[in-house]
Amino acid sequence: MEEQIVDVLKKSQLSVTDSRRKILELFLQADSAMAHHDIETKAGEKFDRVTVYRTLQAFLEKGIIHTIPTPDNSVKYALCKDNCEQGHHHDDHVHFICKICGITTCLDDVHVPEIKLPRGYKTQQTEVVVSGICKECS
Amino acid sequence: MEEQIVDVLKKSQLSVTDSRRKILELFLQADSAMAHHDIETKAGEKFDRVTVYRTLQAFLEKGIIHTIPTPDNSVKYALCKDNCEQGHHHDDHVHFICKICGITTCLDDVHVPEIKLPRGYKTQQTEVVVSGICKECS
DNA sequence: CTGCATTTTGCAACATTGTTGCAAAATGCA
DNA sequence: TGCATTTTGCAACAATGTTGCAAAATGCAG
Ligand SMILES: [Zn+2]
Ligand SMILES: [Zn+2]
Ligand SMILES: [Zn+2]
Ligand SMILES: [Zn+2]
Numbered sequence: 001m002e003e004q005i006v007d008v009l010k011k012s013q014l015s016v017t018d019s020r021r022k023i024l025e026l027f028l029q030a031d032s033a034m035a036h037h038d039i040e041t042k043a044g045e046k047f048d049r050v051t052v053y054r055t056l057q058a059f060l061e062k063g064i065i066h067t068i069p070t071p072d073n074s075v076k077y078a079l080c081k082d083n084c085e086q087g088h089h090h091d092d093h094v095h096f097i098c099k100i101c102g103i104t105t106c107l108d109d110v111h112v113p114e115i116k117l118p119r120g121y122k123t124q125q126t127e128v129v130v131s132g133i134c135k136e137c138s
Numbered sequence: 139m140e141e142q143i144v145d146v147l148k149k150s151q152l153s154v155t156d157s158r159r160k161i162l163e164l165f166l167q168a169d170s171a172m173a174h175h176d177i178e179t180k181a182g183e184k185f186d187r188v189t190v191y192r193t194l195q196a197f198l199e200k201g202i203i204h205t206i207p208t209p210d211n212s213v214k215y216a217l218c219k220d221n222c223e224q225g226h227h228h229d230d231h232v233h234f235i236c237k238i239c240g241i242t243t244c245l246d247d248v249h250v251p252e253i254k255l256p257r258g259y260k261t262q263q264t265e266v267v268v269s270g271i272c273k274e275c276s
Numbered sequence: 277c278t279g280c281a282t283t284t285t286g287c288a289a290c291a292t293t294g295t296t297g298c299a300a301a302a303t304g305c306a
Numbered sequence: 307t308g309c310a311t312t313t314t315g316c317a318a319c320a321a322t323g324t325t326g327c328a329a330a331a332t333g334c335a336g
Binding site: 015017018019020047048049050051054055 | 282283284286287
């Protein structure tokens with residue numbers, strides 16, 4: 001695990017610091033997407049709030065994580081499992097939010113469909129977020 | 139217009155007040171979705187920030203407007219054109235965000251596709267947000 | 277291993293966004 | 307017009323996000 005963490009950071013040309021190690025560890029262990037606040041809490045009081053913001057920002061830019069928009073306006077973050085690179089994300093999977101337990105998960109095997117838009121519109125990215133009841137809660 | 143405004147409010151069992159009239163007017167005139175901040179600004183200094191929050195909340199509950207989640211975590215609001223009712227929204231259309239001009243629009247004619255989920259997951263609502271370049275900007 | 281340029285962190289201060297309680301004002305109805 | 311009820315504005319607060327800067331940590335070259 002520790003090895004994997006250092007590996008990911010180095011591949012992304014990020015220096016290896018305590019906060020990055022810890023936060024990346026959280027993502028590797030997490031089985032669902034996390035909100036900024038979750039991350040801050042789980043990381044413990046060891047790290048400043050600002051550091052968490054900046055670390056997430058760095059991870060996003062390097063393509064280590066991706067964001068998930070939610071209807072209640074609380075962005076969540078999850079690991080990129082595809083080979084995302086600096087500025088080039090390839091997270092074309094569907095996201096699921098359980099209305100009962102609240103967890104947000106990446107459905108890595110469910111690909112976003114192609115949406116046919118009216119003449120003149122050019123698609124660059126499609127986000128699909130499904131809300132409902134998850135496997136555990138049903 | 140004024141007639142239509144009063145009509146919508148009465149049908150939704152909302153008393154007709156200055157702020158509701160003004161904010162509903164903004165929605166009827168708008169050609170794209172608005173963020174809370176846009177609404178606050180466009181409504182002028184006549185209304186308190188809190189009143190705008192509460193008015194949007196009321197409109198949402200009554201099914202007059204619906205929310206649109208965006209990747210940058212800024213919820214936008216738009217009129218429901220279908221016959222949405224108290225607690226029952228039927229906004230099954232795709233939303234589009236232009237990365238150049240920034241506008242967010244309801245593509246009322248583009249319906250969200252059915253997404254086949256893994257066994258155990260139950261779909262209640264599907265949100266599709268497409269980012270790219272709009273008709274005007276391309 | 278050590279020194280040093282560069283990056284990252286923590287802190288403080290601030291801006292923005294969203295929430296709550298309550299008294300005053302407006303609304304709708306009799 | 308009077309009056310019960312709803313809505314508003316204000317104040318105070320909580321949560322979230324941003325910026326500048328000095329101190330600390332990192333990584334690299336010698
Ligand atoms: Zn669940
Ligand atoms: Zn995902
Ligand atoms: Zn555009
Ligand atoms: Zn819409």
